[in-house]
Amino acid sequence: MKYKNLFFDLDDTLWAFSANARDTFEEMYFKHGLDALFDSFTHFYSLYQKRNHELWVEYGNGQITKEELNCQRFLYPLEAVGVGNSVLAKQYSDDFFAVIPTKKRLMPHAIEVLEYLSGHYNLYILSNGFRELQAKKMHSGGIHHYFKKVILSDDLGVMKPWPDIFHFALSATQSELKESLMIGDSWDADMVGAHGVGMHHAFYNVSGRAEYPFQPTYQLNDLKELIELL
Template sequence: MYRETITDIFFDLDHTLWDFERNSALTFEKILVDHHISIGLDDFLQVYVPANLEFWKMYREERITKEELRYQRLKTVFDKLHYRVSDSVINQMSVDYIENLSNFNHLFPNTLPVLEYLSSSYRLHIITNGFEEVQNRKLKNSGIERFFDQVINSEMAGVKKPNPYIFQLALNRAGVEAQTSLMIGDNLEADIQGAMAVGYHALHFNAHNEPLHEHCKMIHDLIEIKSFL
């Protein structure tokens, strides 16, 4: 349905191509041991995963800083689990998490064949709210950096998705118009509604089993992209 109109495809990275939850779990499996934290990984993640999503929402909405995000998402877990950890250990774990996260590079199923397929006919780009130094390492270490022309991150833009400026910046950097551009991402608010407000077409990768909606088409496996492009 997009074959006749689309020239450029913009992807989100985390939760869309790069399997954030799986790689994050493997990272915590390592650093909990390194810091001698005697909390089971499953117990830790049960609290951390929703807390992290909530703090990222606050970060997108400019209600907390990057430093507050990194500290509070860990502090919240230890407080809820009634596990005493000093601020110095939390701060070091925050650093170690960022340092180790891009060493684990599982991609969502069908990421590579879909990128190979698309790259022969379209220009591909990234728009991410993630931190620049971490996102660049993820792209490089996972072996998908070569597919992307422009990589736009929120630190570069000075704003975060769904702010229209980051989507307009991406168009300007790519030298393309919104009406010939497609955004593919997992977050309805940040990726889909944000891009559509600027005039992009959009395709929602439903990585979180969200309910159906009428904003745009939805897919549950990246291989489904081939039926649209």
Template sequence: MKYSTIFFDLDDTILDTQQNSKDAISEIYTDYKYDNYFPTFDDFYTRYQSVNLHLWDLYEQNLIGKDHLMSERFSKTLEGYTDITKEQSLDINQDFMGRVSSRKNIINGAKEILDYLQPRYNMYVLSNGFQEVQDKKIHNAGVGHYFKKVILSDQVGKNKPHPIIFDYALQQAGVSKADCIMIGDNINTDIIGAKNSGMDQVWFNPKKVADSNGISPSYTIESLDELRCIL
């Protein structure tokens, strides 16, 4: 085998975080009676997504911190509709994260491919998520036993695609970059980060998004089962 070690992104590569988050946001919309401000859940969810994705983009570029992201995503979503304090925004965010972490949806075929890969490779999670959430999500989804270790940007102090987190992951695994491959759905954080660190990459691209940056990943797949042809 060419590789000894696999680094897996977690959110929307193993866990169906997009669906889990949408389900949790739907509960927030109902329980907090945000239909008083937004005529439909889709209106609320679209606005939340726009705010949240922008904040995550800033966070992954190390332009804002974790606390800023958590305090701003609901206050910005509700801005212009109703005023909430920073403390209230943090309380809503805490409630939201608790709901998300309890969800168990995983990507189609994830457990099957992990069963296939586990006897053949040392596998690690390499994620930009927050430790208090990711640990619970991994436990509740029942996938923790597949991985030697969970490596989070929260612990390292730098987010993917920064080379420091990839160097840290290599040190934790005790391997060289030539022995590793990174699998993830985010071309900017997972694929560019791994590529710039000299590591081969698999871009998990189920939505068939165009490679507008001209990155040309080592491999591109649309389903996790296609990893059987690579690994």
């Protein structure tokens, strides 16, 4: 076989982060009475998503801390409607982080694909997610037992796409670069990072991206394609 080691991103590659997060946000929105402050849940969530994306870029660049990221992204939507209530934002945040890792929804065919691949390859997680959440997500989704090791940016202090985290992942798993494949849905984190260190990469194109600065080794529209590919 060409590859021996498969490195998977977790969020929106295996565990359905976007769907699980939206469900949790909506639950917390009504639990905390935010419907009295915003035109709709969509209004609230659009404000959150825009600022959240900006803050993750800042966090990835080392401009803000993890604590600042989590504080600012929950407070921003409230501030945007003139309610700078940090106590409410903290309560919302605490409840959100308590509930979201209990969600079970996976990406289509995730179990089927992992069941097949685990019998032929060494499987690892390589994620930018937080340590206190990722393990719980994997257990909730019933996929933790497929992976031999979980490598997280939160432990290393370096996020994908920086080369250091890919080199660390290879070293920590005793994997050879030429025998390894990165699989993920994020172009900027997974594909750019793997390409930068010379690792083959499979782009799970869940966003419908049509143009690429470089050609990925493989493109997937469905995880199930990995069974035929590998």
